[in-house]
Amino acid sequence: MGEFDLIRRYFTHPPGHAPQVVLGVGDDCALLQPAPGKQWAVSSDMLVEGRHFFPGTDAARLGHKALAVNLSDLAACGARPLGFTLALALPQADEAWLEAFSRGLLQLADLHGCPLVGGDTTRGPLNICITVFGEVPPGQALLRSGARPGDDIYVSGTLGDARLALAALQGQIALPEALLNSTRLRLEQPTPRVALGMALRGVASAALDVSDGLLGDLGHILHASGTGACIDTGLTSKLIAVGAYLESVEADFGHEFLEQCALAGGDDYELVFTAPATARDAVARASQASATPVTRIGQIEASSGLRLVGPHGEAVAPRYTSFDHFA
Numbered sequence: 001m002g003e004f005d006l007i008r009r010y011f012t013h014p015p016g017h018a019p020q021v022v023l024g025v026g027d028d029c030a031l032l033q034p035a036p037g038k039q040w041a042v043s044s045d046m047l048v049e050g051r052h053f054f055p056g057t058d059a060a061r062l063g064h065k066a067l068a069v070n071l072s073d074l075a076a077c078g079a080r081p082l083g084f085t086l087a088l089a090l091p092q093a094d095e096a097w098l099e100a101f102s103r104g105l106l107q108l109a110d111l112h113g114c115p116l117v118g119g120d121t122t123r124g125p126l127n128i129c130i131t132v133f134g135e136v137p138p139g140q141a142l143l144r145s146g147a148r149p150g151d152d153i154y155v156s157g158t159l160g161d162a163r164l165a166l167a168a169l170q171g172q173i174a175l176p177e178a179l180l181n182s183t184r185l186r187l188e189q190p191t192p193r194v195a196l197g198m199a200l201r202g203v204a205s206a207a208l209d210v211s212d213g214l215l216g217d218l219g220h221i222l223h224a225s226g227t228g229a230c231i232d233t234g235l236t237s238k239l240i241a242v243g244a245y246l247e248s249v250e251a252d253f254g255h256e257f258l259e260q261c262a263l264a265g266g267d268d269y270e271l272v273f274t275a276p277a278t279a280r281d282a283v284a285r286a287s288q289a290s291a292t293p294v295t296r297i298g299q300i301e302a303s304s305g306l307r308l309v310g311p312h313g314e315a316v317a318p319r320y321t322s323f324d325h326f327a
């Protein structure tokens, strides 16, 4: 199978109803047509084998995740997905792998009406780089810089599950099989919160997606907004989705480990966002409209720095740091 057969077989896919795609895979450029007056939202994310995923990771899940992490960036800006390109380095043209990878990738693309419109394919160590294109009404993108003192801080869904699965896959802890399977799905097949992000336009004052850990990623909002924040660890430690296993997991690994997963675990791709206290009803409506649970975890403050308080309002020393590729 040559390079062009490979592209035709696995990465040329009828876009379905996608009027924004004037021309897709096959020419020197794809042609996209955003709605009149809309702004582009553009983001790239790369997944490198051995760095972002284990060698041998299920190919369908990997295809899903490669696009999911990019859609998550659009979600964090409140943008609507329009299409994406895929730059792929492959050690060999393994048909079973390509079939599963493209299936996982294109299923998620179809779900979000975000067709694959082009890319590049080369031989090399497994490396997947996607650039995603979206649109947003002018001035309505959710930025990191909009948080104001007094704003509530929210997080969507659950936090720390992916970190729990990672610890198990790295052999640091042993999880019950059902819990390993459910948390592993969060790690390997995250759900981008696209509908929530779009519903938060005009409601949230700032937003980003959690890829490196809540505390570190929230720090980016604080830095960009020139504010500080106070987070209630009594609320954040409940965000980890161990459900019925909470007691046994706490008994095995300690409360602090779970708290660390929730506060500093990466790879969850939930949204962290802020909104004025007057917008609580609007936030609840956005949550309902997008069928995405959200939890209020703290408040933006005028003085810089991130303070943690425990369930009884006592100060908690932050012990956790987020992931940094070059730290």
Ligand code: ADP
Pocket (backbone or CB within 6 Å): 007, 011, 012, 024, 025, 026, 027, 028, 029, 030, 086, 087, 088, 116, 117, 118, 119, 120, 121
């Ligand atoms: P060029 O040499 O002009 O850059 P290529 O020969 O690399 O073009 O690619 C041919 C066509 O296939 C282009 O339309 C390109 O966007 C598309 N393409 C290449 N690799 C991929 C891929 N992995 N996924 C989707 N489209 C791809």
Ligand code: MG
Pocket (backbone or CB within 6 Å): 119, 120, 121
């Ligand atoms: Mg090329």
